[in-house]
Amino acid sequence: MQILYNFGLIDVIKKEYVDNSYMIVDGENIIEIGNQEVLSEEQKRKGIDFQGKTVMPGMFNLHIHALSTPIANPASLNWEDPSKIGIRGLVHLQQHLKSGVTFVRDMNGRKQAEIGLRDAIREKIVVGPDYYVAGQCLTMTGGHGSNTGRECDGPIECKKAAREQLKRGVDFIKLMATGGVMSPGMNEDETQLDEEEMAAAIREAHKVGKKTAVHAHGASGIKNAVKAGIDSVEHGSYLDDECIELMLERNTAFVPTLAVDYYLFKYGIKRGVASYAIEKAKRAHEAQVKGFLKAWNAGVLIGVGTDAGTPFNPHYGTYMELVSMVELGINTMDALVAATINSAKIAGVDSWCGSLNVKKRANFLVLDNNPIDDIWALKNIDQVYKDGKLISLPEVEYLPHLD
Structure with a gap:
């Protein structure tokens, strides 16, 4: 189980940006999401601090x-x-x-x-x-x-x-x-x-x-x-x-x-x-x-x-x-x-992905900047989580490399 906290959440269902958010992921799925004020200090010590970055669905x-x-x-x-x-x-x-x-x-x-x-x-x-x-x-x-x-x-x-x-x-x-x-x-x-x-x-x-x-x-x-x-x-x-x-x-x-x-x-x-x-x-x-x-x-x-x-x-x-x-x-x-x-x-997959909600798949992005303020922020993704796991892939130089 992972406790992730201290981030701004883009809620695509309510169409709003929610500051001071947290999310708990168990296996592939989200089991809890909300305001981080409910977290204990022990939970924060065990968790991952996203340092005020922005989180949105994949x-x-x-x-x-x-x-x-x-x-x-x-x-x-x-x-x-x-x-x-x-x-x-x-x-x-x-x-x-x-x-x-x-x-x-x-x-x-x-x-x-x-x-x-x-x-x-x-x-x-x-x-x-x-x-x-x-x-x-x-x-x-x-x-x-x-x-x-x-x-x-x-x-x-x-x-x-x-x-x-x-x-x-x-x-x-x-x-x-x-x-x-x-x-x-x-x-x-x-x-x-x-x-x-x-x-x-x-x-x-x-x-x-x-x-x-x-x-x-x-x-x-x-x-x-x-x-x-x-x-x-x-x-x-x-x-x-x-x-x-x-x-x-x-x-x-x-x-x-x-x-x-x-x-x-x-x-x-x-x-x-x-x-x-x-x-x-x-x-x-x-x-x-x-x-x-x-x-x-x-x-x-x-x-x-x-x-x-x-x-x-x-x-x-x-x-x-x-x-x-x-x-x-x-x-x-x-x-x-x-x-x-x-x-x-x-x-036809909105029952299990496409937004960050309880019971849905933990597929999400972590960004340094908020794309609501500047859509170009999506060009540079800090982290990608797929099925609850942080993705780490080798950098492959593969054509075409465009500016």
Whole structure:
């Protein structure tokens, strides 16, 4: 049992900063939390003094590609042996953990390496964040993601493809409703899997209590996915009023992945990303910002994801998603809520993580500075606790190293 005290707590449920706090952790879980005035001097002597630092729940990143290295052309590494891809993935996941992310969702696997990696973390063979995987994304023949995804056409094939992923033991199903930025020969907003195809796959996931997520840039693809019953829309670049209305009606969540453009525009142009990808991203960026703000103001449930693993989009850069939100005018506390309890709700894990409360998992961050005062404080995490244990991982120099 650990007694931790003398810190300011960010309570993402009540949306307040609580000074002079303490927390008692037994094993993996929080068993007591409150004002440190109730602690005896003996308890303080046995405990750990956090010296007035700030404690907040571990962050979520709901949209990553753990098995993808964020270089100019990540697909150039697809030929690698699955064992090497798995090792790369572990390094990436540990980068997430060291940067304050205690829960991630992986949006597309590679060579079936992701299931074993996830299980190795769950069995505590290796250290990493809580890791939910979709296995192979489901895409139409020749669609976005077809180089690594499961191609399927028509409701019957999509139903079978979803069952294949579920048989492998995935945590959720990922579908591709539109084209993408990185795929040559297609527009990012063009419609791909249609409503009936996605509905067939979504039903299979929901039958066994699994969530679903959709890659969707164009408005028609977003509407198809929402009508099909999708749980979260990823990217949503051309989100319009009708999309937002449908999402509110059907309680569909939104993960905008704003940070991907920050990294792509800052590093991609000068470091070799294909010009067609840059042009598509520029075309979508302005519309995405407008749609995100409309969705936020309308009350759509919004979580945090960065699309880490895309070109020069690092696996230690989750803080930039929150910075992007705040720079667009989102209240800082609300951005922290999006990165924690709201994201936990989207992933379906809010009963056991996402906030610091009794009986929940002791996944939290210790920071020298309060991110409510300055969101950039999230760039420098002092300590990370996962499942009640202080995480200590070796420093690995691993590309890309960005300023």
